[in-house]
Amino acid sequence: MIEEILKQLKDNLNKIIKEMGVTEDLDIFFDVPKDSSFGDYSTNISMRLTKILKKNPILIANEIKSKLDLTKNHLEKCEVAGQGFLNFFLDKKYLMQVVFQILQEKENYGSSNYGQNKKINIEFVSANPTGYLHIGHCRGAAYGDSLARIYQKVGYNVSREHYVNDGGNQIHHLTNSIYARYQELFGIEITLDKEAYHGKEIIEIAKNIKDEVNDKYLHEEWYDYFCNYGVNYLLNGLKKDLKDFNVTFDTWFSEKSLYDSGAVKKTLEFLKEKGYTYEKDNALWLKTTIYGDEKDRVLVKSDGTLTYFTPDIAYHANKLSRGFAHLIDVLGADHHGYISRLKAAIAYVGGDPDLIDVEILQMVRVIQNGEEIKMSKRSGKAITMRDLIDEVGTDALRFMFVSKSLSTHMDLDLDLAVKQSNENPVYYVQYAYARIASLFRNLKQPFKQVNSFKHIDINKFNRIILTLLQYPQVIIEAATKRIPHKVCQYALNLASVFHSYYNDEKIITDNEEEVNEKLTILKAVQIVIQDALKLLGVGVKEEM
């Protein structure tokens, strides 16, 4: 609804400035001013026209204003203010219609066809199956999943993907680590090399195997069994943890499958044939510098084995072959040097490097007792996602991670996080929903939805209505800029205007018509709160 109003206003303003002698095509845009006394929407167009028209911006603004038809544009008034802003005050009565739109569209309110059903692939988390998920994965999971939900909402055909590194060296170390722990359970003295994994989950796996087969593999060929058992066990744990974090994937893509299908070999042959590679020091290199990488990269090491990069090229070629219009990889800050390499790889396998966007999330540092805990799977020192979900809860965790922009360097103080989980802003939003639910429960007579507002003071609902109107645009902005935290801010804002209204007037009175009108509006608020939280992977509560 607001889209149409603003589009019409924009068209009319364009017409007016053409009449005033502007030949250039200028994109007129509107801001929501911080201060409501500056109107509901404002534009800076007259300031931008000063150079072209060689006139004082205030004069230009006044001329535009005099030519603008208020009623046709659903405007109450238009003011010239500051250095030449045009401030628009919308016709509140007309805007009330948005309530009926929301009640009709329900959870589809705010959806759009912006993405035109284009296929888009979002790869995130992509944790190695060599241990449990830890805190850093939470951030990527919360971000990636919310981003996916937002993209879906604005009309993209989204595929969530998790790459499983089950083909490389680390699986070998994992297998050996489990076997060592298995031997240990039979009193055999073991030494773990520095590549070994030390997490408690390794010992758990060894115990499980012992429970199932006892000492069988002390005497028989054990490698494949331990390898499969370990990877499956960890992968299932990973899936469960993510599911409890409200994150599911459409595709779990196995690295190993790229070897099995011959895709890695084929990619390598392709790159060689095309002459994109060369041999040096007994290794095979890819000329990634041509695409702006700072140095060329090794594909085949001098010992004949492949680097991590090689199957990854095959992987991204595979993604392209599945017809995605756009690829998004969410990676940790430690991978930032990998971006140019990846873009070069995409170019070499026939894609446009701009097809892929890499979102880098800055590291989460964990602080306990005032000191940073260095986490690593190898050392086994890690705060797992499971621990966090159990202690802080999914709702609070997801809100906490996704409410900050990706580029902030987060310090997570564990003691504080647990202690403060009750103060998490997510409850503020959930509470708004629960309060409305409670109003409906307290009604003496059944609620009847109205289809016009005659008995209430609509001025009391100005802020609520304006906030409801902004929802579709907030989501589009969150999607195009890939900033889910925008939705958090919005949810908090909507909850705030509701709480404020709630305290301002008694909602349930003896006047039945009035009550029904108020609750019709609040029903719409509830729908939007629920939907915004859903985009963040957070649920609502009927009671708190």
Next chain:
RNA sequence: GUUCCUGUAGCGUAAUCGGAUAACGCAAUCGCCUCCUAAGCGAUAGACUGUGAGUUCAAUUCUCAUCAGGAACGCCA
């Protein structure tokens, strides 16, 4: 040394394509339940946006320099 990210009130963050008096939460002070959930509301106080230049009618936002913190610079993954 090179590359990426960050620096905003005591703390944690936000700020739309550069816009008006830099916003929100926590912490602090004061006020608000005979009444629909006080996990709430209202108010006060708190910021030379790390520093210095530049571009602009306008800079937290863009450019350069500089300081501080984090991350990466493998034939690891």
